[in-house]
Amino acid sequence: MGKDVIIACDFDSAEKTFAFLDKFTGRKPFVKIGMELYYAEGPSIVKEIKRRGHKIFLDLKLHDIPNTVKKSMAVLSRLDVDMTNLHAAGTKRMMEAAIEGLTREDGSRPMLIAVTQLTSTDQESMENDLLIKEPIDRVVMHYAHNAKEAGLDGVVCSPLEAGKVHDTCGNGFVTVTPGVRFADGDIGDQKRVMTPEQAKIIGSDYIVVGRPITAASDPVAAYERCVKEFCD
Numbered sequence: 001m002g003k004d005v006i007i008a009c010d011f012d013s014a015e016k017t018f019a020f021l022d023k024f025t026g027r028k029p030f031v032k033i034g035m036e037l038y039y040a041e042g043p044s045i046v047k048e049i050k051r052r053g054h055k056i057f058l059d060l061k062l063h064d065i066p067n068t069v070k071k072s073m074a075v076l077s078r079l080d081v082d083m084t085n086l087h088a089a090g091t092k093r094m095m096e097a098a099i100e101g102l103t104r105e106d107g108s109r110p111m112l113i114a115v116t117q118l119t120s121t122d123q124e125s126m127e128n129d130l131l132i133k134e135p136i137d138r139v140v141m142h143y144a145h146n147a148k149e150a151g152l153d154g155v156v157c158s159p160l161e162a163g164k165v166h167d168t169c170g171n172g173f174v175t176v177t178p179g180v181r182f183a184d185g186d187i188g189d190q191k192r193v194m195t196p197e198q199a200k201i202i203g204s205d206y207i208v209v210g211r212p213i214t215a216a217s218d219p220v221a222a223y224e225r226c227v228k229e230f231c232d
């Protein structure tokens, strides 16, 4: 497993997505397709980006009863994506069912990553809205541990949590971290950010970078800068 930069293609149409991806004439970046683009365009966008030679992280964050998640994962697996995800809050049984659904007849499957607590959830909302009274760090590590026990490959987490996830679940357990900004860049609505270089030092395996690349005046140069800081 190599370290890589994943570009969050947070666009609302295939047209905008391809106008962006067409700028990359050399290396084909690993891309993340989230709910916005998937719900706008459906499976055809996944097939076309795959056909163009990109690796794909399909970020649909499944959370439902185990049987439904298992069957849905079987469908996503046929799209031949490289990575997909679900909510660890759906329980270990749901995560195990997801692995079953995702695994193809030849035993291969996309990487499966769990969302622990969304970074938009804080201690107060977790206690008041979800009635979870434990400290949020403990909840995140508990969910990561559950994901590992269920056979998942890793978690999506803040780069600030990546080191602790590795301490708790081992270095082979993958951390995929959004919230990355250049030292001289605009942080936008992200609250807790790190530079690609800091994310590398703390041990993130994959960084997910959206606007610092998609909104840059030269997206290819911004991507190459991320790769140089994070992977080299």
Ligand code: C5P
Pocket: 008, 010, 034, 118, 119, 120, 156, 157, 178, 179, 180, 188, 190, 208, 209, 210, 211, 212
């Ligand atoms: O534009 P930006 O770099 O902030 O994009 C980050 C991407 O990572 C977005 O697609 C966002 O939805 C996703 N993400 C995040 N924080 C999480 C989980 C996912 O920013 N906790």
